Amino acid sequence: MTVYTPAxxxxxxxxxxxTLRYYEKIGLLERVERNAAGQRRFTEQDxxxxxxxxxxxxxxxxxxxxxxxxxxxxxxxxxxxDRIKLLEDHDRRVESQIDNLLERKxxxxxxxxxxxxxx
Amino acid sequence: MTVYTPAxxxxxxxxxxxTLRYYEKIGLLERVERNAAGQRRFTEQDxxxxxxxxxxxxxxxxxxxxxxxxxxxxxxxxxxxDRIKLLEDHDRRVESQIDNLLERKxxxxxxxxxxxxxx
DNA sequence: GCTTGACCTGGAGTTACTCCAGGTGCGATC
DNA sequence: GATCGCACCTGGAGTAACTCCAGGTCAAGC
Numbered sequence: 221m222t223v224y225t226p227a228x229x230x231x232x233x234x235x236x237x238x239t240l241r242y243y244e245k246i247g248l249l250e251r252v253e254r255n256a257a258g259q260r261r262f263t264e265q266d267x268x269x270x271x272x273x274x275x276x277x278x279x280x281x282x283x284x285x286x287x288x289x290x291x292x293x294x295x296x297x298x299x300x301x302d303r304i305k306l307l308e309d310h311d312r313r314v315e316s317q318i319d320n321l322l323e324r325k326x327x328x329x330x331x332x333x334x335x336x337x338x339x
Numbered sequence: 340m341t342v343y344t345p346a347x348x349x350x351x352x353x354x355x356x357x358t359l360r361y362y363e364k365i366g367l368l369e370r371v372e373r374n375a376a377g378q379r380r381f382t383e384q385d386x387x388x389x390x391x392x393x394x395x396x397x398x399x400x401x402x403x404x405x406x407x408x409x410x411x412x413x414x415x416x417x418x419x420x421d422r423i424k425l426l427e428d429h430d431r432r433v434e435s436q437i438d439n440l441l442e443r444k445x446x447x448x449x450x451x452x453x454x455x456x457x458x
Numbered sequence: 459g460c461t462t463g464a465c466c467t468g469g470a471g472t473t474a475c476t477c478c479a480g481g482t483g484c485g486a487t488c
Numbered sequence: 489g490a491t492c493g494c495a496c497c498t499g500g501a502g503t504a505a506c507t508c509c510a511g512g513t514c515a516a517g518c
Binding site for chain 2: 297308315321
């Protein structure tokens with residue numbers, strides 16, 4: 221059973237050490253193990269879960285909702301339909317985020333073209 | 340010359356009234372006109388500029404950089420090359436934002452499929 | 459035996475809003 | 489002509505999601 225030091229998890233997940241501590245504090249990460257000196261030792265599962273969190277965060281899910289997802293996950297397999305619902309709702313928001321970005325990008329490109337034309 | 344009330348600008352731009360006041364306070368909007376009673380009256384140009392700000396904000400540009408863009412715009416036409424540079428740099432960041440979102444979306448879809456498969 | 463480096467904690471600071479309390483001016487209503 | 493509601497005003501406190509910092513621990517290398 222492999223364990224990860226804080227530095228390794230930072231490397232692996234792209235979260236900062238401060239963010240990892242923050243996520244633990246607010247309950248997004250459950251009771252991370254400690255070694256004799258009180259330093260964090262993360263498990264494989266922790267790292268996997270952090271991968272999911274990174275995905276949700278990068279797609280703009282608020283922490284309150286990530287917490288809800290975390291609670292569902294801890295509650296056991298009978299919450300899987302709820303989790304599907306949550307992720308499907310989120311997926312639709314990601315979809316419209318992408319559409320919005322594509323449109324904004326066109327605006328920016330137009331602006332650049334305009335600026336080029338007046339030079 | 341048309342003027343816009345705060346409520347109209349909110350309607351038109353999608354910013355909240357609080358955000359409009361905030362943007363004026365920090366200098367993203369320059370000295371908005373007032374009527375005799377001290378209430379804001381926005382010009383056509385204000386609304387146009389807010390359209391640009393909305394685009395930059397929605398694509399994740401930090402306020403500090405929007406302020407820089409505002410200053411360049413106020414400084415006159417000789418800053419157009421700088422503005423092009425700024426927007427091109429930003430455009431690249433938007434591009435990679437979109438790529439990132441598309442990848443995260445695949446991850447979410449996979450997760451949903453997985454959940455479906457274990458039901 | 460001392461320093462260096464990775465880690466710890468609690469708490470203050472930052473960004474970009476968002477909300478609220480208390481107040482003004484104006485058109486419509488009693 | 490007093491009053492009501494409403495859209496607006498200001499200054500300041502509150503929020504989300506980190507981010508930074510001061511001061512401290514502990515094992516490892518010189």
